[in-house]
Amino acid sequence: MRVPFVKMHGLGNDFIVLDARADAVPAMTNRLAAALADRKTGIGCDQLILLEPSASADFRMRIFNADGGEVEACGNATRAVGLLHGGPARIETLGGLLRADPAEGGIAVDMGEPRFEWDQIPLAYAMDTHTLPVGWDLLDAPTCVNVGNPHVIFFVPDCAAVALDRLGPEIEHDPLFPQRVNVNVATVLDRTHLRLRVWERGVGETRACGTGACATAIGAMRRGLAERRVTISLTGGDLTIDWTAEGRILMTGPAAESFRGTFDPADYGAAG
Incomplete structure (x- = not known):
């Protein structure tokens, strides 16, 4: 088959x-x-x-x-x-x-409403998710948002300078995050534009992460760093994030089909 x-x-x-x-x-x-x-x-x-x-x-x-x-x-x-x-x-x-x-x-995409309670992220124990009193090397005082999956966000002067290949897996697997976590490092360019890199749990650093862009935008808005509509620039391109008056997150951006093909499950140890 x-x-x-x-x-x-x-x-x-x-x-x-x-x-x-x-x-x-x-x-x-x-x-x-x-x-x-x-x-x-x-x-x-x-x-x-x-x-x-x-x-x-x-x-x-x-x-x-x-x-x-x-x-x-x-x-x-x-x-x-x-x-x-x-x-x-x-x-x-x-x-x-x-x-x-x-x-x-x-x-x-209507991504629904963000979640902020510590047990909705989830974290291992109760703390204020607006500013967590924790840090890893120079990354500290992050915010946490769940937008369907868990994200921790650090706002830094230059996200390109962060050793995400080293710190990403360390933070992802920290006991503070019982379901692991997606790690975002963001730089605020102005109140309508942020630059972002994402270490995605189970994947590594990705060229783009839609939920990461949503979580980072919401985190910046919560802290008063950004307006309710922002552009998030990732390695792969830009996404527009709106946090509506009704509290819902709208994410807009491109998608594309690359190619089609077939595979035989038996080649991967699966029954046909």
Whole structure:
């Protein structure tokens, strides 16, 4: 059995998309997801996306990071599958119900409302998530936001100078974060523009992270560093983030299809 897939990306954050609604897809396991995501021996991606039928939305989206771990949300992937769907879509995820709509500049995604309570991040114990009294080397006093998955955000003078390859995994696996955490380092260029780098749990540093952009924007707005509509510049390009008067996060940006192909699950140790 050969299984069709679509390779897509949002600002260079790339995905393998499998559609179990239309095709026979093997049971997804952490091991199979990691094997397909491997850039040397698999197809290669930051996340594997599995689309399934949903009783509460147009479809269900399951998200597996490159290490095989299943996670709650992915903003860039939501834009990608919105593009693939070809019209407005309500999407069920582990992080909640999302909506994707065609928009000028790409796809607009309603990411829902941010969460700030310590046990919603979650943290290992109670503390004020506005400014955490913790630090790692020169990274200290971060803020935390959950936008479907957990993020810690550090505001620094120059995010390009941060040794994210060393500090990212250390912070990701710190016991303070029982479900691990996505690590964001951001520089405020002005009140409507931030520069951002993201260490994504289970993936590493990515060219773009939609939920990271949302969390960083909300963190900056909470601290009075930014207006309610900002541009977030990542390595792969720009996203626009709005925090509406109703408290919801709107993320707008491009997505693209790279190519299509098929694979044999037996090549990756899965039953056909």
